[in-house]
Amino acid sequence: MVTGFLLTAGGSAGSGAATVVTMVDSGATSFERTPWVLAGINLGATALCWLIALGGYRISLAPAALLLLIVALPLRQHGGVGRYACSEILGGLSLLMLGLEFVSGRSAVIPGAPPIPGIFSELATSPSAFAIVFTAGLVVSAGFHSSTGAVVLAMSFAARGWISPELAAVATLGANVGAPVIFQLSVRELGKEARKTALFYLMAGIISTIAGCVGRYPLLWLSHFLLPDQGGPSVAAQTAFFYSSAHLIALPVIGLLKAPLLLLIGKIYPSEEKTGRPLLRPALLRSRIPETLDADLTLIQSSLAGMAHGTYEMMMILMNVSQIGDDIDESGERVLTLRENNRDLMNLITRSLTARSQLPCNTAQAERMWQQQRIAQELGLIGEDCLKTMRLFIGSHTKKLRFHQESQEELFQFSVQVMDFLRYISDYLEGRIERPEPAIAGRMEDGIDRLRDKLEKRARTVLERHDGADVRGELAFIDIIAHLEHVGDRCLTISETVRQLSETRGRPAPSES
Numbered sequence: 001m002v003t004g005f006l007l008t009a010g011g012s013a014g015s016g017a018a019t020v021v022t023m024v025d026s027g028a029t030s031f032e033r034t035p036w037v038l039a040g041i042n043l044g045a046t047a048l049c050w051l052i053a054l055g056g057y058r059i060s061l062a063p064a065a066l067l068l069l070i071v072a073l074p075l076r077q078h079g080g081v082g083r084y085a086c087s088e089i090l091g092g093l094s095l096l097m098l099g100l101e102f103v104s105g106r107s108a109v110i111p112g113a114p115p116i117p118g119i120f121s122e123l124a125t126s127p128s129a130f131a132i133v134f135t136a137g138l139v140v141s142a143g144f145h146s147s148t149g150a151v152v153l154a155m156s157f158a159a160r161g162w163i164s165p166e167l168a169a170v171a172t173l174g175a176n177v178g179a180p181v182i183f184q185l186s187v188r189e190l191g192k193e194a195r196k197t198a199l200f201y202l203m204a205g206i207i208s209t210i211a212g213c214v215g216r217y218p219l220l221w222l223s224h225f226l227l228p229d230q231g232g233p234s235v236a237a238q239t240a241f242f243y244s245s246a247h248l249i250a251l252p253v254i255g256l257l258k259a260p261l262l263l264l265i266g267k268i269y270p271s272e273e274k275t276g277r278p279l280l281r282p283a284l285l286r287s288r289i290p291e292t293l294d295a296d297l298t299l300i301q302s303s304l305a306g307m308a309h310g311t312y313e314m315m316m317i318l319m320n321v322s323q324i325g326d327d328i329d330e331s332g333e334r335v336l337t338l339r340e341n342n343r344d345l346m347n348l349i350t351r352s353l354t355a356r357s358q359l360p361c362n363t364a365q366a367e368r369m370w371q372q373q374r375i376a377q378e379l380g381l382i383g384e385d386c387l388k389t390m391r392l393f394i395g396s397h398t399k400k401l402r403f404h405q406e407s408q409e410e411l412f413q414f415s416v417q418v419m420d421f422l423r424y425i426s427d428y429l430e431g432r433i434e435r436p437e438p439a440i441a442g443r444m445e446d447g448i449d450r451l452r453d454k455l456e457k458r459a460r461t462v463l464e465r466h467d468g469a470d471v472r473g474e475l476a477f478i479d480i481i482a483h484l485e486h487v488g489d490r491c492l493t494i495s496e497t498v499r500q501l502s503e504t505r506g507r508p509a510p511s512e513s
Contacts, residue, residue, distance in 0.1 A: 013045035013147055013179065017201050021187055022295040025194035025302070032262070038201045039247075039254050042176075042208060045148045046244035052152055053236040133167045137174025142182045147205070150175035151243050155236040165235050166220060169242040173209045176246070180205040190299075192269045199265050207253050212246030219245050293365055296356055300349055300372055301429065307345050307379040308426035310338045314386035315422055315487070319415040321393050328397050335390040342383035349376045374497045375429070378490045382422070385490070389483040392476055401473035410455050411480070417448050418484050421491040428498065441495035448488035455481050 020037055023029045126132065141150035151172050158168035180202040187198045212219070222245075223238040254261075317331050353369050353376075361369075396403075421444040427433050459474045459481075 013041050016041040016044065017180075017183055017198070018295040021190070021194045021197050021201075022298045024197045025190045025299060031193045031196045031200075034197050035200055035204075035254070035258055035262070038197070038204055039251055041201075042204060043244070043247045043251070046240065046247060048148055049151050049155065049240040049243055050237075053155055053233065053240040129167060130170055133163070133170045134174040137171035138178040138181075139174075140171075141175040141178025143178075145179055145182055147175040147179040150178065151239070155239045158239050159233065159236040161235075165223070165238045165242075168235075168239040169212070169216065169220060172239065172243040172246070173212045176205045176209045176212070177202075196265050196269050199268065200261065203261055203265075204250065204254055207257070208247050208250040211249040211253060212242070215246070215249055293356060293359060293361055296352070297365065297368055297372065300352055301431075303345055303349055304372060304375055304379065305426065305429040305431075307342055307349075307376065307383075308422070308429045310342050310345075311379055311382045311386060311487075312419065312422050312426055314338050314342075314383065314390075315415065315419045318386060318389055318393070318484075319412065319419065321390070322411040322415060328394055332390050332394050335387055339383045339387045343380060346376045346380035349373075371497055375494050378494050378497075382487050382490050385483045385486045389480055392480050392483070396473060396476050399472070401476055402470040403473050403477045410458070414448075414451050414455060414481065414484060417444070417451060418487050418491075420444065421448065421488050425491050425494050428495075436495035436498055438495065441492055445488055445492040448485060452481055452485045 017038065020029075020034055020041070024031055024034060137150055137154065140153060141147045144150055154163070154168040154171035154175070157163045158165050163171075180198075184195075184198045184202045187194055219242050220238075223241040227234050227237045227241060314335050317335055321328055321331050350373065353373050357366070357369055395401075421441075424433075424436060424440070424444065428436050456478055459478050462474055
């Protein structure tokens with residue numbers, strides 16, 4: 001729960017939930033370990049409401065907001081990757097401050113406008129006020145894709161006197177449900193474990209809403225007692241108190257109902273028996289909230305890891321064929337299947353990245369998409385090299401071509417070096433290492449090149465000095481070595497791509513003319 005609280009303290013619950021769902025879908029964690037994290041996420045999101053309630057309505061924010069905009073715009077125009085991200089943060093903060101300034105009434109949007117719109121006056125006396133405000137909170141939360149945003153809006157209306165603290169509290173109850181409902185719809189193409197996680201997040205929001213409804217009047221009385229009415233800031237603080245208290249009350253309820261809820265979710269999404277490693281396809285989130293772009297790129301990274309695992313399996317088959325040679329036709333069918341999966345994944349990743357590149361993104365995200373596209377292409381070419389090597393083995397076996405006597409041991413040593421390099425790249429894509437070290441990647445490639453030169457020289461020597469050598473067999477052997485060496489070249493290209501991206505971060509971009 002502490003992890004979830006820290007994940008969204010001062011931020012949006014939607015971003016934290018997207019992170020957790022992505023981790024579950026990529027296999028980084030299990031669904032069974034997420035319930036308390038999701039409960040903490042809801043509680044942590046209340047911190048931003050308190051921050052705005054205690055400080056946002058007490059001082060004029062317009063001068064500071066304009067200063068932030070003055071700083072942010074040049075950074076966005078001329079800054080590098082790090083400064084670009086900083087400009088986005090400063091620009092977003094300045095717009096938030098200006099929005100609070102306008103909504104709170106300190107800065108007039110329309111001079112001479114009535115202080116309280118007539119619709120709010122009629123709403124206060126309407127017998128259906130509870131249902132209308134609850135629905136409004138739900139719809140605004142769903143539209144913003146953020147329950148925190150809807151709560152801040154309700155706080156601002158209450159601070160300005162447009163609605164009463166009681167109606168602002170009702171709006172927060174609707175906000176607890178709206179964003180999770182949209183989030184549940186946005187993950188319907190992900191795996192079952194991810195959908196289970198999103199469903200529990202929705203259930204936690206519903207429990208918080210029910211807890212707030214049951215304890216509505218005691219919590220409102222307590223908020224008035226602890227935070228007496230002294231103008232707009234205290235009214236906003238009362239709303240924040242009610243919002244956070246509803247989530248606090250929901251925590252023990254979630255603890256009591258955790259087992260039944262997990263059982264119910266298991267019935268809604270029954271587990272399927274695993275028949276082998278699944279093909280990791282980039283089933284992306286449909287929601288267009290900003291937080292989902294990073295989540296989508298993480299899902300694509302998982303698909304790249306699936307491609308790397310498939311190419312590694314192809315290399316294993318090739319090594320076994322070079323030593324044993326039995327069931328070579330069956331091995332060829334398996335390599336062909338893996339290559340088709342590899343190519344399908346590459347095409348899916350390319351389409352996914354093309355679609356995501358049309359969305360607003362910062363420079364770091366754009367560079368990550370470029371990196372993933374380059375890696376997908378290289379992994380696709382590795383699959384092609386493995387298939388060509390397999391066809392050479394099948395052709396040599398069918399035509400009964402002979403390699404020289406030491407060929408089995410030499411192919412084994414060469415394949416092991418190539419596989420070690422491929423495993424190193426796979427560990428990076430699966431998150432086991434932060435990024436490939438250039439020195440290690442360079443040593444691996446140098447070792448492959450030296451052994452390749454040695455084997456090609458041996459094959460030429462056999463052709464020149466042994467009259468009984470099978471010329472076609474030795475030429476096929478040289479081709480096999482060449483294709484396997486290409487795999488090492490492509491692994492080096494992947495490591496170079498990661499290195500170039502790392503060096504680019506933090507370096508100022510060239511100024512535009």
